[in-house]
Each structure stands twice: as structure tokens, then as C-alpha cells.
Amino acid sequence: MSLLTEEQVMLRDSARGWVKANAPVSAFRRMRDSENPKSFDEATFKSIAEMGWTGVVIPEAYGGSEFGYRSIGVVLEELGRNVVAAPLIGSAVGAASALVLGGTEAQKKAWLPKIAEGTAIAALAIDEGPRYAPDKIALAAKKKGKGYTLSGSKTFVMEGMAADVFVVAARTSGKPGTEKGITLFLIPADATGLSRKGRSLIDSRGYADLTFEGVEVGADAVIGQADAGKALLDKVLDRATAAVAAEQMGLAQQAFDTTIEYMKTRVQFGQLIGSFQALQHRAAYLFTAMQLARPTVDEALQAIDEDRDEVPELVSLAKAAANDFINYATREMIQLHGGIGMTDAHDAGFYLKRARVLEAAFGSSAYHRERYAKIIGM
Amino acid sequence: MNVMVDVEDTRRLEAFRAEAEAWIKANFPESLKSKLEEYYQNMPRYPDGPDWALWKERVRDKGWGTPGWPRDYGGGGLPTPEARIVLQAFTDCSAFNPMIGMGTSLLGPTLLEYGNEEQKKLHLTRVSRGEVRWCQGYSEPGAGSDLAGLQTKAEDKGDHYLVNGQKIWTSGSRFADWCFCLVRTDPKVKQDGISFLLIDMKTPGVEVRPIRTISGESPFSEVFFTDVVVPKENLVGKLNKGWTIAKRLLQFERNATNTARRQLAGDTRPLDVVAKEYIGTDEKGRIADPDLRQRIIKHMMEFRSLKLMQQRMLDETKAGQGPSEFTSVAKNARARIQQEREELLVEIFGQQGLGWGAAGDQFKQEEIDTTRAFFSNKAMTIFSGTTEVQNNIIAKRMLGLLDHQ
Ligand SMILES: Cc1cc2nc3c(=O)[nH]c(=O)nc-3n(C[C@H](O)[C@H](O)[C@H](O)COP(=O)(O)OP(=O)(O)OC[C@H]3O[C@@H](n4cnc5c(N)ncnc54)[C@H](O)[C@@H]3O)c2cc1C
Numbered sequence: 001m002s003l004l005t006e007e008q009v010m011l012r013d014s015a016r017g018w019v020k021a022n023a024p025v026s027a028f029r030r031m032r033d034s035e036n037p038k039s040f041d042e043a044t045f046k047s048i049a050e051m052g053w054t055g056v057v058i059p060e061a062y063g064g065s066e067f068g069y070r071s072i073g074v075v076l077e078e079l080g081r082n083v084v085a086a087p088l089i090g091s092a093v094g095a096a097s098a099l100v101l102g103g104t105e106a107q108k109k110a111w112l113p114k115i116a117e118g119t120a121i122a123a124l125a126i127d128e129g130p131r132y133a134p135d136k137i138a139l140a141a142k143k144k145g146k147g148y149t150l151s152g153s154k155t156f157v158m159e160g161m162a163a164d165v166f167v168v169a170a171r172t173s174g175k176p177g178t179e180k181g182i183t184l185f186l187i188p189a190d191a192t193g194l195s196r197k198g199r200s201l202i203d204s205r206g207y208a209d210l211t212f213e214g215v216e217v218g219a220d221a222v223i224g225q226a227d228a229g230k231a232l233l234d235k236v237l238d239r240a241t242a243a244v245a246a247e248q249m250g251l252a253q254q255a256f257d258t259t260i261e262y263m264k265t266r267v268q269f270g271q272l273i274g275s276f277q278a279l280q281h282r283a284a285y286l287f288t289a290m291q292l293a294r295p296t297v298d299e300a301l302q303a304i305d306e307d308r309d310e311v312p313e314l315v316s317l318a319k320a321a322a323n324d325f326i327n328y329a330t331r332e333m334i335q336l337h338g339g340i341g342m343t344d345a346h347d348a349g350f351y352l353k354r355a356r357v358l359e360a361a362f363g364s365s366a367y368h369r370e371r372y373a374k375i376i377g378m
Numbered sequence: 379m380n381v382m383v384d385v386e387d388t389r390r391l392e393a394f395r396a397e398a399e400a401w402i403k404a405n406f407p408e409s410l411k412s413k414l415e416e417y418y419q420n421m422p423r424y425p426d427g428p429d430w431a432l433w434k435e436r437v438r439d440k441g442w443g444t445p446g447w448p449r450d451y452g453g454g455g456l457p458t459p460e461a462r463i464v465l466q467a468f469t470d471c472s473a474f475n476p477m478i479g480m481g482t483s484l485l486g487p488t489l490l491e492y493g494n495e496e497q498k499k500l501h502l503t504r505v506s507r508g509e510v511r512w513c514q515g516y517s518e519p520g521a522g523s524d525l526a527g528l529q530t531k532a533e534d535k536g537d538h539y540l541v542n543g544q545k546i547w548t549s550g551s552r553f554a555d556w557c558f559c560l561v562r563t564d565p566k567v568k569q570d571g572i573s574f575l576l577i578d579m580k581t582p583g584v585e586v587r588p589i590r591t592i593s594g595e596s597p598f599s600e601v602f603f604t605d606v607v608v609p610k611e612n613l614v615g616k617l618n619k620g621w622t623i624a625k626r627l628l629q630f631e632r633n634a635t636n637t638a639r640r641q642l643a644g645d646t647r648p649l650d651v652v653a654k655e656y657i658g659t660d661e662k663g664r665i666a667d668p669d670l671r672q673r674i675i676k677h678m679m680e681f682r683s684l685k686l687m688q689q690r691m692l693d694e695t696k697a698g699q700g701p702s703e704f705t706s707v708a709k710n711a712r713a714r715i716q717q718e719r720e721e722l723l724v725e726i727f728g729q730q731g732l733g734w735g736a737a738g739d740q741f742k743q744e745e746i747d748t749t750r751a752f753f754s755n756k757a758m759t760i761f762s763g764t765t766e767v768q769n770n771i772i773a774k775r776m777l778g779l780l781d782h783q
Pocket of ligand 1: 276336339342517521597761767770
């Protein structure tokens with residue numbers, strides 16, 4: 001596996017510097033307490049767009065930098081470290097990938113430049129129930145004349161409250177569970193018959209449930225091939241999933257760093273708690289587990305950039321590893337802080353809460369282990 | 379052992395169990411069924427309505443809030459086996475003991491061993507009758523695991539003690555009437571300079587500032603003492619001999635944690651039932667996610683082991699002897715297994731287990747309550763002495779392993 005390029009190292013350093021100056025955890029806390037309906041700070045997001053991070057996977061021809069997935073991973077990791085709330089994974093990675101990989105020229109022209117400059121937000125509408133199950137897509141898109149009529153619902157759409165446009169996975173034929181019959185649609189949020197309702201989750205971001213009541217769209221709303229969109233959908237989901245894993249590693253890294261720092265400052269029994277061998281071993285176990293998880297995420301992102309055949313299995317490997325590690329790291333973060341970690345005034349809760357949401361988003365470890373097993377033919 | 383006497387005993391106790399259960403079923407108000415007494419104690423979530431009052435009154439008159447305490451102190455005067463049966467019967471009848479709290483489970487048993495006659499008469503009677511709620515003033519910002527490092531001081535002023543300092547994480551202190559407090563009465567020595575003092579929370583100079591937790595609730599507070607005057611008769615045991623009393627109370631505390639009904643917060647159904655509902659089943663009727671199914675069954679089997687261990691612990695403690703160091707083992711096992719249950723529940727719920735705020739058409743009450751319990755129960759491995767501190771007790775006091783330092 002390759003290390004970061006010079007360009008990526010620069011990107012990481014500038015992201016790290018920017019986050020430190022502009023979006024410390026206290027900024028997220030302020031946003032949370034402000035009951036901001038979009039669940040991210042507009043000025044912060046504007047600044048993120050100015051840094052070019054909304055265009056990292058978008059080709060230059062459409063206003064992006066096309067640095068690639070490893071690069072957006074580097075940025076997401078830095079943002080994750082400080083639980084920065086910004087609509088990047090759904091918009092600048094998920095939906096942008098769908099358009100880049102499968103969009104028509106007209107679709108690309110209409111949306112990619114705006115996504116890249118942060119003036120439009122796009123979101124992926126996939127889930128229809130309490131858990132990630134892209135195989136079970138049921139939302140019906142019935143042929144009507146040259147276009148389609150969509151009826152059904154989507155749940156827990158990440159960044160869904162702020163989105164101007166949705167990439168919607170729908171079923172144009174076949175039964176839920178069958179591969180054939182999936183079609184991706186690009187549907188503006190203000191389409192007639194489409195309504196959304198906010199979902200308040202523990203991580204204080206802007207999730208939405210969508211209801212489609214006879215939403216009519218033309219054939220030009222189809223992204224990629226009608227009725228045979230499964231392959232495209234899988235590619236898009238792999239990219240979004242790898243992006244989530246990158247944010248998870250950033251969260252985990254900071255959860256770890258904060259905990260180690262606390263062990264070096266908290267005194268009990270007249271000595272630093274970090275001097276107790278029992279706790280030193282806990283830190284060492286955590287550190288070792290992190291070394292196992294991190295390269296899986298880097299490798300998946302790198303494989304996406306190189307368009308390798310093993311992307312699906314590497315993404316499942318990365319998501320399962322990142323899920324398991326962030327779960328472990330946040331539990332240890334709370335435990336090793338004692339009472340103070342249980343308080344809302346401390347940041348530990350933010351890490352625990354964001355971690356649990358990202359663990360469920362785009363597939364639990366159980367989901368990805370099962371998927372990995374299927375891919376390798378087990 | 380006389381087998382005949384044993385059989386005789388068993389018969390008598392079974393008859394008593396039937397009697398206790400019948401009484402509880404006949405007297406427990408239906409409207410309180412879904413309530414959790416623990417939350418009621420620490421942060422009244424429910425209005426203290428007429429049914430609460432009625433239930434308390436009925437239990438008070440029988441002395442069953444503290445069934446094993448002497449009648450002189452408002453208790454039920456029952457021998458240990460019968461008292462246990464009463465407490466178990468509350469749970470088995472899906473009811474609860476309305477008096478339960480730090481008074482019944484922590485301070486009471488400690489005063490029974492260490493209090494003088496006046497203290498027992500006054501304080502135990504009030505606890506038995508549900509008239510006074512207690513809180514525990516142990517931890518301080520600088521004294522958590524190292525509890526004996528506490529600095530809140532009580533100075534001898536002739537006819538009273540003058541208390542100054544700060545406690546933290548004091549559960550239920552917002553609603554407590556009294557606080558049992560560890561104070562420093564000799565700054566020159568550590569454990570041997572600690573005393574055990576009872577403080578009326580209404581005394582001038584006591585200030586309570588609630589702390590919000592990651593679950594969004596405020597079960598505990600900071601408690602500040604500024605020139606608080608405490609009468610001399612509120613000292614329990616001898617001056618500077620409070621540490622032994624404090625440790626004994628901690629054993630009662632761990633014991634209480636082991637048996638508290640925390641698992642009943644949120645979705646109370648068996649995990650396999652919940653999983654089938656949220657995840658669905660395969661063609662053979664098994665939970666559709668085979669990985670999760672294995673982890674659920676592992677948890678359920680471990681929970682059963684826990685129950686058996688708890689039962690053995692009860693059987694092994696001889697009547698009247700009370701809890702021992704084994705409570706550290708039981709507390710660690712219970713806390714871990716409980717937290718695993720909640721991690722599993724949240725995973726089973728999927729994104730339905732990640733809701734925040736009020737229940738409604740998007741999240742059911744059980745889902746929101748489970749998520750809240752998931753967060754608040756992260757404290758189970760921290761309060762009453764952290765898992766690490768219990769492990770130190772197990773390694774050093776039970777296993778005789780020496781400190782390397
Ligand atoms: C919900 C809740 C309710 C509480 N209610 C009360 C209450 O009513 N009254 C009261 O007095 N207190 C209460 N507490 C306080 C509780 O007892 C303390 O939080 C606990 O003893 C730990 O102390 P600390 O928070 O200072 O953590 P610290 O002691 O600073 O511990 C930090 C970490 O270091 C570890 N550690 C410390 N020493 C050692 C060692 N020697 N070896 C290995 N590891 C070590 C700990 O295990 C922990 O992981 C409550 C706490 C919580 C979370």
C-alpha cells in the first residue's frame with residue numbers, strides 16, 4: 001500500500017490547520033445548542049467549499065480538483081477528529097460520485113459545478129427502513145409515458161434536510177431482493193409530491209425521511225442505465241462507505257489522543273493514572289487495534305482511486321474494521337475518563353454519539369462481514 | 379443437617395412467598411407498572427401522583443420497604459430469608475419497592491452496623507417510612523478512585539462541626555433531604571483522618587448544581603458546602619474512624635448495583651424477540667442476521683450464567699452476614715453484561731436505536747428509552763468504584779497478588 005503523496009500530505013496539513021483555527025469541537029457544540037435546523041454551520045461550510053474540499057472527487061471540467069478518494073479521505077479524517085458537521089459524505093462524495101460515474105452530460109453540467117463550489121447540496125437516498133439494506137430497495141418507479149412516477153419512502157437520509165437534490169435508488173422492475181430492476185434517479189428536493197421530515201439523531205446532524213407521493217420525472221432524471229443500475233449503485237455506495245470509514249478513523253484517532261492525554265494529566269493515588277500498568281496496557285491494546293484498522297481504510301480508498309476489482313471487498317473490510325475499532329475506542333474513551341466522560345460538558349459523548357451513527361450508516365460490521373464472505377465465495 | 383427441618387422450612391417459605399406475592403398483586407396500583415423506581419429516586423421523571431402516595435402508604439404500613447429491619451425502626455421485622463422473599467416478590471410481580479433508594483440500600487444497612495441507638499431510631503425509621511431521601515457525598519473532583527484523598531473538611535467547633543468543601547457526581551442530591559458524607563477531620567493522615575457525617579441538605583451553606591450527562595438527563599450534581607454547621611450527634615462511629623464505615627457501605631452499594639432493575643429501562647423484551655421484529659427471520663424462522671444471532675445468543679447465555687452466579691452468591695452468604703468482597707466480582711460481571719445488552723439492542727434497532735429527543739411517529743418510546751439507557755448505563759462500569767478499581771480489589775484482596783510498585 002502506498003503512503004500519502006506530497007500533495008495529500010499538504011492537503012492533510014492544511015485541513016488540520018483549518019480545523020484547528022475554524023472548527024474546533026466547541027464550534028460543533030455551539031451549533032448543536034443553537035438548534036440550527038440544517039445541523040451545520042453555513043459559514044463553516046462556505047469556508048470548507050472555498051478550501052476546495054467539496055470538489056475533491058469531481059473532475060476539473062466540472063469545477064473540481066479530481067484529487068481523488070484517498071484525498072477526500074484525508075480531509076474527512078481531519079474533520080472527523082473534531083466532529084465537524086458539514087454535508088460532505090452524502091453530497092461531495094456520495095451523490096457527486098453517482099453523477100461522475102453515471103450521470104449524463106446535462107446532469108453533470110447542471111449539478112457538479114454547484115456541488116463543487118458548495119452552492120448546492122446533494123444527498124443519497126438509499127435506506128427505507130431502520131437499517132442499511134441496499135439489496136431490499138422497494139421504492140417504486142413506474143413507467144409513465146417517457147418518464148416515471150415514484151411512490152414510496154426513504155429513511156435516515158444523511159444531510160437530507162439541507163439537500164437541494166437527491167440521488168434516489170428506486171425499483172423500476174422486479175421484487176425487492178432481486179438485482180435487476182434498480183434505477184438511480186436525480187430528483188430535485190422541490191419536486192412536486194416529494195416531502196421531507198427531519199429525523200433527530202444522537203449526533204445532532206440533519207437527517208431526513210422522504211415521502212414520494214406520485215413524483216413525476218422525465219427520462220432525463222435517470223442516472224446511468226434504467227433497470228440495470230445495481231452495478232452503478234454498488235460503486236457509489238462503496239465510495240460513500242469508504243468515506244464514512246475515513247471519518248470514523250479521524251474520530252477514533254482523536255478519541256484515542258484525548259484519552260491518552262487525560263491519562264497523562266489526571267492524578268489519583270498521588271500519581272498520573274497513566275502510570276498504572278493496567279491502564280498502560282489498555283492504551284497499548286487500543287493503539288495496536290488502531291494500527292490494524294487504519295491501513296484497511298487507506299487501502300480501500302487507494303483501491304478506489306486505482307479502480308481495482310477488489311474495491312468491494314476492501315471497502316467491506318475497511319468499514320467492518322473501522323466500525324469495530326471506533327466502537328471499542330469510544331467505549332474506552334468514556335471508561336478511562338471516569339465520571340467526567342459521562343458529562344455533557346465533556347467532548348467524549350460527541351465521539352460516542354457520532355461513532356454509533358456512523359457504525360449503522362452504510363452497514364454494520366455484521367453486514368460487511370457477510371458481504372465480504374459472499375464476495376470471496378464463502 | 380436435619381432433612382426434616384429443611385423440608386419444613388421450604389414449605390413455610392413457599393407459603394410465605396405465595397402470601398407476599400398475593401399481597402403485592404392486590405395492592406400495587408396498576409398505573410405504576412411501567413415506572414422505574416430508580417429514576418424516580420434520582421430524577422423524578424414522573425409526577426408524584428396519588429398512586430405513588432398510596433403505594434408508599436401501603437408498603438409503609440407493612441414495613442416491607444425495609445422488610446428485614448427491626449419493627450422498632452419501622453421495618454418489617456422479618457428474618458433474612460423472608461425479607462429476601464419480599465424483595466424478590468416485588469420484582470416477580472412486576473412491581474417495585476417504593477422506598478428503595480440510598481437510604482434503604484446503602485445508609486440503612488451501614489447504620490444498623492455502626493450507628494448509635496438514637497441515630498438508628500431517628501434515621502432508619504424515616505427511611506422505612508419513605509419520609510427522607512438520602513444522597514451519597516463521597517466523590518470529589520480530586521478524589522474519585524482515590525476516594526481516601528478527599529479534602530472536604532469538618533472542623534471541630536466545640537458544639538458542632540463546620541463543613542467546607544465540594545462533592546461531585548452526587549446522585550439524587552437535587553431531591554435528597556439528607557446526605558451521608560465523608561469528611562476530613564485530620565489533614566495529617568489519609569484513611570485515618572476521615573469521618574462519616576450525616577448532613578441535612580436544608581442547612582444554610584449547602585448548594586446543589588446539577589450536571590447534565592451524555593444521556594441528556596441530570597441524575598447527579600455538584601454539592602458545595604460553605605460554612606455548613608453540623609450538630610455533633612450527626613457523626614457516625616468515632617471521629618477519624620469513618621473509612622471503615624465508608625468501605626462497608628461501598629460493599630452494600632455494589633450489592634445494590636448487582637440487583638437493581640436497570641435492565642428494565644427501555645425495551646424490556648428478550649433480545650431474540652426484539653431481533654426477530656427488527657431484523658426479520660430466515661426461512662427456518664431464525665434471526666436473519668447470522669452474526670448478530672450468534673452474539674445475541676452468547677449474551678443471553680451469559681446473562682443466564684450471571685443469574686446463576688447471583689443466586690449462588692445469595693445462597694452462600696449466611697443469614698444476616700451481608701455482602702462480602704465477592705460483590706466486586708459480581709458488580710463487574712453485571713455491569714459489563716448489562717452494557718453489552720444495550721450495545722446489542724442499539725445494534726438490533728439499527729438507526730431506530732439512534733433517536734434523540736421526544737418519542738413520536740418516528741421513534742417509539744421504548745426506542746428512545748433504550749437509547750437513553752444505553753448512554754446512562756455507560757456509568758455502570760464507573761460508579762460504585764470503577765471496573766478497574768474492582769479488579770484491583772479482586773487481585774489484591776481476594777487473590778493476594780501484590781502491588782508491583
Ligand atoms: C452516574 C454516576 C453516578 C455517581 N454517583 C455518585 C454518588 O452518588 N456519590 C458519589 O460520591 N459518587 C458518585 N459517582 C462517582 C463515582 O464513584 C466516580 O466517578 C468513580 O469513583 C471514579 O472516579 P473519577 O470519576 O474521579 O475517575 P478517576 O478515579 O479519575 O478514574 C479515571 C480512570 O482511571 C482509572 N483508575 C484510577 N485509578 C486506578 C488504578 N489504581 N488502577 C487502574 N485504573 C485506575 C479508573 O478506573 C478510570 O478508568 C457517580 C459517578 C457516576 C458516573
